[in-house]
Amino acid sequence: MTRNPAFSAILGRSLEQDGGYRVVSFAGAETLTTFLRIAPVDVVVLDSDVPEAPAIDLARGLRGNHKLATRAFEIVALTRTAAAFHKPLLVAGIDAVLEKPVTPQQLLECIDGLVEVERVAAVQQQSVTRVRSRELGPVPAGRVGNVIPLFGEGRTQR
Structure with missing residues (x-):
């Protein structure tokens, strides 16, 4: 997530423990892209200060992939x-920008705000689908199960 692995760990742990999200961290753009080809996710967090893969270029690449x-x-x-x-x-396709320094609470609130809209829409869609198939009422979509790839965690090469 950031160029500082310790801070990335703090943010990731906060998203998991306080937010109920599953978090996967990546140090390289190629491994992130490979992961996104096989695993659907809700939110991708990018560090715009990673010189090897600026967030603006990575966002454009992800949106066009x-x-x-x-x-x-x-x-x-x-x-x-x-x-x-x-x-x-x-x-470039980035949905929210947080100015550093970012606290774990700020990141969690931002992600909750972005995912909340999707979660409500998903519950409404489930309701329509389930009524048509005569199943029981909708099951609310909880946060657990969402995966958030964090990019930029790795140390820079010296």
Whole structure:
């Protein structure tokens, strides 16, 4: 998630323990993309300060990749740039930009806000599907089971 593996671990642990999310971390763009080809996810968190794979380029690549397991996921970018410079990130397909330093609570609230809309829509769709198939009422979609790949965790090569 960040260039600092210790901070990535703190953010990941917070998303798992406090948010109920499953988190998978990646140090390289290639392994992240390979994972997204086989596993549908809800949110991808990118660090825009990773020089080997800037978040803006990675977001464009992910949004244009038709071989992913699902293309219906949100992208959150963590950046040091001020809000006035966030527009290019949003145009590239990033859904939310958080200015560093980011606390675990800020990241969790952002992800909850992004996923909440999807969760409500999923419950409504389940309701329609289940009524037609004469099953029992809808089962609310909980947070457990969502996977959030965190990119940029690895140490930089020296």
